Amino acid sequence: MSPSDYICLLPLIILALASVIVMLVIVAKGSHKTIQFVSLALFALAFASLFPEAVPLPHAVPPLLLMDRFGAFVIALILLSGGVVCLLSYLYFEGKEEGPKEYYLLLFLCSLGGGILAISQHFISFFLGLEILTIALYALIAYLKSRPKAIEAGIKYLVLAAFSSAFLLMGMALIYMEVGNMSFAGMSGAIRDAPSLPPLFLAGLTMLLVGVGFKLAVVPFHMWAADVYQGAPIPVTALIATVSKAGVLAVLIRLFLALEVLSFPRAALGIGLLAVASILVGNILALQQKNIKRLLAYSSIAHLGYMLVGFVPGTRQSFESLSFYLVSYILATLTAFGIIACRSSKSEESELLKDYQGLFWSHPKEALILTISMLSLAGIPLTAGFTGKFYLLLATLEPDYWALAFVLVLGSAVGLYYYLRVITTLFGSYPIQENTPSLPVTSFYILCLSLIGMLAILTIVLGIFPSPLIEYIRGIWIS
Amino acid sequence: MNTPDNIESILLLAALLFCIGMAGVMIRKNILFMLLSVEVMLNASGLAFIAAGAYWGQPDGQVMFLFILAMAAAEVSIGLALILQIYHLHRSLDIDKIKEMNG
Numbered sequence: 001m002s003p004s005d006y007i008c009l010l011p012l013i014i015l016a017l018a019s020v021i022v023m024l025v026i027v028a029k030g031s032h033k034t035i036q037f038v039s040l041a042l043f044a045l046a047f048a049s050l051f052p053e054a055v056p057l058p059h060a061v062p063p064l065l066l067m068d069r070f071g072a073f074v075i076a077l078i079l080l081s082g083g084v085v086c087l088l089s090y091l092y093f094e095g096k097e098e099g100p101k102e103y104y105l106l107l108f109l110c111s112l113g114g115g116i117l118a119i120s121q122h123f124i125s126f127f128l129g130l131e132i133l134t135i136a137l138y139a140l141i142a143y144l145k146s147r148p149k150a151i152e153a154g155i156k157y158l159v160l161a162a163f164s165s166a167f168l169l170m171g172m173a174l175i176y177m178e179v180g181n182m183s184f185a186g187m188s189g190a191i192r193d194a195p196s197l198p199p200l201f202l203a204g205l206t207m208l209l210v211g212v213g214f215k216l217a218v219v220p221f222h223m224w225a226a227d228v229y230q231g232a233p234i235p236v237t238a239l240i241a242t243v244s245k246a247g248v249l250a251v252l253i254r255l256f257l258a259l260e261v262l263s264f265p266r267a268a269l270g271i272g273l274l275a276v277a278s279i280l281v282g283n284i285l286a287l288q289q290k291n292i293k294r295l296l297a298y299s300s301i302a303h304l305g306y307m308l309v310g311f312v313p314g315t316r317q318s319f320e321s322l323s324f325y326l327v328s329y330i331l332a333t334l335t336a337f338g339i340i341a342c343r344s345s346k347s348e349e350s351e352l353l354k355d356y357q358g359l360f361w362s363h364p365k366e367a368l369i370l371t372i373s374m375l376s377l378a379g380i381p382l383t384a385g386f387t388g389k390f391y392l393l394l395a396t397l398e399p400d401y402w403a404l405a406f407v408l409v410l411g412s413a414v415g416l417y418y419y420l421r422v423i424t425t426l427f428g429s430y431p432i433q434e435n436t437p438s439l440p441v442t443s444f445y446i447l448c449l450s451l452i453g454m455l456a457i458l459t460i461v462l463g464i465f466p467s468p469l470i471e472y473i474r475g476i477w478i479s
Numbered sequence: 480m481n482t483p484d485n486i487e488s489i490l491l492l493a494a495l496l497f498c499i500g501m502a503g504v505m506i507r508k509n510i511l512f513m514l515l516s517v518e519v520m521l522n523a524s525g526l527a528f529i530a531a532g533a534y535w536g537q538p539d540g541q542v543m544f545l546f547i548l549a550m551a552a553a554e555v556s557i558g559l560a561l562i563l564q565i566y567h568l569h570r571s572l573d574i575d576k577i578k579e580m581n582g
Contacts (some may be wrong), residue, residue, distance in 0.1 A: 124543060131550045146569050152577055159513050162554055163504055166520035169547060170497055173527035173540075176491070180535040227580045330552075357497045360487045 001061065008059045010069045012048040012119075015112040018042040021104045032100055036090045039104045043083040044112075050076055057125040063183055064125040069476040071119035074250040077330055078118065081242035082111040084334050084451065088341045089235045091448050095346045098144050106143075110239060111137035114247030121258070123172045126251055130168070130215070133244055134161045140239065141232040153231025160214060160224045168211025174204030184258035186251065197264055205261065209270065215248045218308060219277040222301050226285075227374035229297035233350060235292060238337035241300050242330045249307060249326065253319065272312045272404060274442030278305025279411035286418050293351045295418060296336060299377060302411055303329050309404050310392055316477050321391035323473045326468070328384035330378060331459045338452035339366050342445065353422065358430035360395055365449060372456040376463070378419035379412050384462035391470075406463045489530040496523035510565065510572045513559050521551050 006013065020439040021042065025035050050072055051396060058068030086107060093100030113133025120126045140152025140163070176182055178200040179190035210221065217225040229237050261267045282302030307329070310322030342365065343350045343359075350356070362369035376385035389412060396405040462469055496519055503516025525544040532540015562572065569577050 124539075124546065127543070127546060127550075131553075135550070135553050135557065138561075142561055142564070144562050146576070150580055151561060151564050152579055155510060155558075155565060157576075158554065158558050158561060159504065159510070159517060162514075162517040162558075163501075163520065165550070166497070166500070166517060166524055168523035169521065170493075170527060171542075173493075173531055175525050175530035176528065177534060177539065180531075180537070182539055230580055353577070364512060 002301045004055045004059065005061045006058070007052050008055045009061060009065065010052065010322050011046040012115045013111060014042060014046040014049060015108050015115060018046070019105045019108040019112070022101075026101045026105075026359040030101075030231060031078055032090065032094060034086060035101055035104055036086070037178055039107070039364050040083065040084050042108070043079055043086060043320065047076065047079045047083070050079070054313075060121075064122045065116075065119045066121040067119050071250070072322075073473075073476055074118035074246055077116045077246050077327065078114040079112055079241050081239065081246070081330060084105060084338065084455070085235045085242075087318075087448055088142070088238065088338055091442075092233060092235050092341050092344065096144065097146055103140070103143055105135045105170075106140050107239070110131075110140065110243055114243040117247035120186045120251055121254060123176070125168070127172070129247065129251070133247060134165070134215070137161075137236070137240065137244065137365035140236045141228060143236065144233055145307075149231040151231075152234065153228045156224050157228045160357070161320040162360050164214030164221070166211075167207045167214070171204045171206070171208030171211060174200055174207065176204075178204065184255055188258050188260060191259065192465060197261075197266070202244065202266070205267065206270070209274075212248060212252055213274060214251065216245060216304050217251075217301055218274050218283040218304050221303060222278070222281070225301055226294045226297040229300075230291060230293045230351070233339040234337055234344060234409045236292075237296075238334060238341075241296070241333045241337070245300070245304065246326060246330065249322075253311075256311065256314075257319075261421055262311065267311050268314065270309055272401075275305045275308035275312065275404065276407045277307065278302060279407050280305075283411045283414040283418075287414070289418070292340060292356070292422065293349075295353070299415065300329075300333065300420075302415060303377070304366075304391060305411070306389065306408060309408055312404060313398065313401060315393055315395065318392075318395035318472050320470070320477050321388065321395045323476065324384075324391055324470060328459070328462065331401070331455050331462070332373045332376040332383075332385055334454045335369060335459065336377070338448065338455070339370045339373070342366060342448055342452070346385050353425055354431075356422070356425050358426075360427045361430045365453070369449075369453055369456045370461055371423050371426060375420050376459045378416050382460060382463045384459045384466070387463055387466040397412070418455075486530060486534050490527060493523045493530065495528040496520075506572050510562055510574055513574070514555065514562070518551060518555065521547055535546065 022035060025038055057072060058066060060066045088146035089103060093103060110133055113129050116125055116129030120129055138154060138158045141157050142150050144150045176200055181190060191440050210374045213221040241317060256262055279302050282298050282305060286295050286298035289298060307322055307325055310318045379385045379389040393405055393408055500520030500523060504513050507513050507516060522554045525547045528540040565577055566572060572575045
């Protein structure tokens, strides 16, 4: 490897070293606060090293990795989510029954896996990145190991994720059998001239999609999502909803673009069906949820459906809108989970919708931030979610895809109902019984709240002035 | 490396093992056996990789198998730790008995 390779992979190298550094700090008996500050500094350092001046992008590190502007963009999103989750974790884990120190190590490993996925261009780096991500997640989900729900969520995720990994691997093996090459570019050379996809390749691609579908929790592979979202600690739930989805989506986009799979009608139809099923089922199941974590789980299934809609046309414009939607989804999701984490006490998570009854009258700031995030997820104008949905709709407005556009609008209309129900709960009448102890306001609480508030403001700014981000994303996809 | 002639039968064996594992995950109610069945599925895909690598005369398939082994080991170690904890909490490994969340 040349020096420029190291410079361009520096963010990932920092993340890998960070887990070792955290281990050393634990050995040196650093306090929770020390570890928190070291972790935040390391996330900031990785972020700062992301856009190197010395190395022009795209820069390939053959044969496994390719750092281009899209990869840097997704890694930036992953590091942002990782940093926010890291800050929330202090508030959440301080005073919990489990020592929180090793948690940060796993957090870095998770971000590292997501980062590898975002720049992988080979089956081996795809597999390794995915497994670094998921194996760290198993431990994170079951981190509070004396709580039966966390353990149940952990074992469910473990069995289903391993099951889906087996599908993914079998799919990769079949594709490798057919084309004799495991790098995305090499595979595309082997199938480019084929009039239709060879049967073995098609079987492999289907199994690979089953595996990836499990990780993204799209319908019909969604059954784990609600239980895992509910059982996992809140910061970890936020991590599943952002880092793991962004990484897996990025590698899927890379694979599909390299193979030009979407020019084959059968493959495009399959993705379209997954998208339609996810939008409809996710939104309908979310309607009757009384637990806000489960509600967000089903809503994330629907949002992944919206993003899969962006795959189907396979044009540059559709991938641009997909990237914008990813940003708006991650911002809104982080904000929502941030408020839930802030509202939770040491022993109990405030996850039921009735815990939020009349929150506006007692905690107006928190309620307003949660409202903004819900509005953005619902796709109300003047939020980033609306702009994202608008661009997705524009990309599908072609004669062939009218059905997709219709389902997109229908799903958003259904979604409006349950997002607005959360908002009406927030602004509803204040409950009579006054036995909820008020949470102590620490400096970390204020720090977290102001960070989440900034994310919420960013959501609105992107809704009103989306053009800088759109220009930036357009620049990514032109190169 | 010389290419094996009976590549189809090796693939067929891998597919068979994969289906046995899949049936095990779906039918078994004991978590330990579900974990074992997942291992069978992972090894079936490893076998398919080795067959494909041998077919093309490349070492890549075996490299991938080594990674699969490492991943399976990491996963089993976490899985067994979770299973111990489940047994500690519930005195049972039946997947239906430990179920608390639904909806």
